[in-house]
Amino acid sequence: MLRVGVVGVGNMGYHHARVYSELARDGKVELVGVADANFERAKEVAKKFNTIPYANYKELARERLDAVTIAVPTSFHKDVAVEFIEAGTSVLVEKPIADTIENAKAIITAAEEVGVTLMVGHIERFNPAVLKLKEKIDEGLLGKIVTISAKRVGPMAARIRDVGIIIDLGVHDIDVISYLFGEPVRTVYARAGNVVHPAGVEDHALITLGFDDGSGIVETNWLTPHKTRTLTVVGTAGIAYVDYIDQTLKIYNHEWIREAKIEKREPLRNEIEHFIECVEHKKEPITDGKAGLHALKVAIKALESAKNGRVVEVE
Structure with a gap:
């Protein structure tokens, strides 16, 4: 034990x-x-x-x-x-x-x-709806993925004072979008600013992620009075909508609408059980140090882009 x-x-x-x-x-x-x-x-x-x-x-x-x-x-x-x-x-x-x-x-x-074992707590990778979406993407149900857009907005988090919203919240969807595309982010362009956060850090941002043959968009803020956590994936054969909070996945194409059957489960418990399994069996976590480093690199490049107003390449 x-x-x-x-x-x-x-x-x-x-x-x-x-x-x-x-x-x-x-x-x-x-x-x-x-x-x-x-x-x-x-x-x-x-x-x-x-x-x-x-x-x-x-x-x-x-x-x-x-x-x-x-x-x-x-x-x-x-x-x-x-x-x-x-x-x-x-x-x-x-x-x-x-x-x-x-x-x-x-x-x-x-x-x-x-x-x-080193694991990074990118909890949305363990969300049952995201896991089901990845499964359907890999099956080719959506065809070739063209764009993925995420919205992660909600009330101000005054308790967060050492980093702004890009590093605190933006990394969630940076990581998920990279995971769903199956490749690292190549370029990033961002706009960000501070409206109400007392620490002076950015409290709203719009981030555009460039991949080899596709794009991702992350909209995030601490200004919206209610929480929204959604993801939209556009492919050549259909479009998928995920609600992170409700753990739902709906897929549309030209002929039908499907809602995935998902066994709802707490993502944090999934994450911790995966961590325990990796420690016990000397396995590499799916959100290992390299995945965490990549998400952080992109977030930091997004801050650089927001400051300089230009597209920035990610190593």
Whole structure:
């Protein structure tokens, strides 16, 4: 049974702790502890999920964990991840993998040198609707994919202060669109700005992604009063509509409309179960360090494009 922990039990980290506690009840893992700089929060979450609170993640790192989720602010990902990796612990780091390319590479290199599993929490890859859509694309049901557009909008997230919306939310759809095309992004052009976010970071953006033979568009903001999470895929043989939240997939062509039969399941649980399986069986995660690095590179290039007002190539 794997010994696991969570560092950072804010909104997302709380849910990681919840899923691990559910897996612990099923006898699949042991939730050793949760750590947070806000020790009162750590104690609250630890009490709820019957584990031990830590005020300092370094103390948790000394507990010889097999696996850990890191859900601290993005600017701390590198330091926390490397601490656990060097202790021999496999790491699931929340997206984005890091705040800079240099820090992302440092995490990847450390994991490779120690030989532990590194996974990045690009949760939408584990959404049942996205998995079904990828299956249908690979079957050729939509023909050749021409464009993929995503809308990810909602209320302001004042708790996010160390990065703007492109790195915080845009990476979700950058990763998914690249996954569905089956190739890396080649070029990026973006427009972005700040309207209301108190930290002065960009709170709205429109990102155009260039592929070898197709395009992607990501619209994202923290200005819309309600959450919308949708994806549209246009192919030569049909068009598909995904609702990430409702986990639905509808496909239209010139003759019929189909709605996929999807077994709805929490994407986070799918993600964590995949992580546990990869750690146990020494498998490469589908959202590995390289996938996380690519999404971060594109997001950073989008920021560069928004600043300079020109198309930017992605390495």
